Amino acid sequence: MCTGKCAKCIAVVLYPLALISIICNILLFFPDWKTEYAQSDSNIVTLTPEVTYMGGLLGGGIMVLVPAIHIHLTGKVGCCANRCGMFLSIGFAALGVVGALYSMSVAALGLSKGPICRYWSIENPIFGQWGRPFDNNGTYLSNPESWKLCLEPENVVEFNVALFAVLLATACLELGLCGFQMVNGLFGCLCGTCRGKEDE
Numbered sequence: 001m002c003t004g005k006c007a008k009c010i011a012v013v014l015y016p017l018a019l020i021s022i023i024c025n026i027l028l029f030f031p032d033w034k035t036e037y038a039q040s041d042s043n044i045v046t047l048t049p050e051v052t053y054m055g056g057l058l059g060g061g062i063m064v065l066v067p068a069i070h071i072h073l074t075g076k077v078g079c080c081a082n083r084c085g086m087f088l089s090i091g092f093a094a095l096g097v098v099g100a101l102y103s104m105s106v107a108a109l110g111l112s113k114g115p116i117c118r119y120w121s122i123e124n125p126i127f128g129q130w131g132r133p134f135d136n137n138g139t140y141l142s143n144p145e146s147w148k149l150c151l152e153p154e155n156v157v158e159f160n161v162a163l164f165a166v167l168l169a170t171a172c173l174e175l176g177l178c179g180f181q182m183v184n185g186l187f188g189c190l191c192g193t194c195r196g197k198e199d200e
Contacts (some may be wrong), residue, residue: 001045003188006188007089010181011072014096017170017177018065021103024170025056025162031115031160032153046130048115048154048160050145055106056167064100064174067092071181074188086188096178104171115160117150128152164180 027049029038037046070092074085114134121129133149134140139155140147147157 003086003184003191005087005191006184007074007181007188010177010184011068013070014068014174018061019069021056021060021064021167021170024167025051025054027158027161031156033154038152041170047138048110050106050113050164053106055103058102059099059106060103060167060174061133062165063102063180067096067178072186082136083189086185090182090185090189093181097175097182100171100174100178103167103176107171108166110160110164111141111168111182115150115156118152119149119157120151123143127135
């Protein structure tokens with residue numbers, strides 16, 4: 001397979017991955033499918049901080065989508081399907097690597113620290129308190145029974161775990177693809193794309 005075709009295939013896979021990252025990050029703003037937690041004006045923090053870092057929206061989304069567009073252009077017959085375009089794709093792919101690493105780091109942090117929720121506590125046994133009952137205790141992931149500790153938002157642990165896990169898996173794939181495109185771009189820069197020799 002020539003480097004141009006390879007670049008086009010990589011870009012086609014990166015598009016849905018970037019879209020999945022953006023959607024997952026947006027959904028994380030609405031635990032229990034309610035907007036009230038994102039709109040909270042009180043002094044109580046009700047939204048997991050890793051959600052507001054927007055790793056999926058900025059890192060796995062926009063910072064991967066922009067390189068995907070250029071990488072796609074290097075795989076088509078035209079202005080970018082040449083050695084210069086492949087050279088530039090190395091830099092764009094590096095941007096994608098940085099974005100994927102950011103998304104991966106935020107998702108891993110969100111998984112290890114767990115969500116913010118209202119949970120029962122000795123200090124306030126009637127109403128409970130808002131906080132992170134699983135903070136820095138990644139062992140909660142292997143103990144679903146402990147997830148019942150969170151009273152509000154409903155099913156917030158399952159919600160966060162599912163979406164952060166998807167973000168983590170997506171970021172890993174993006175990282176691999178963008179890293180591979182850096183190597184492919186180097187070969188394309190040295191050897192050419194071979195796209196000019198064939199019909200579109």
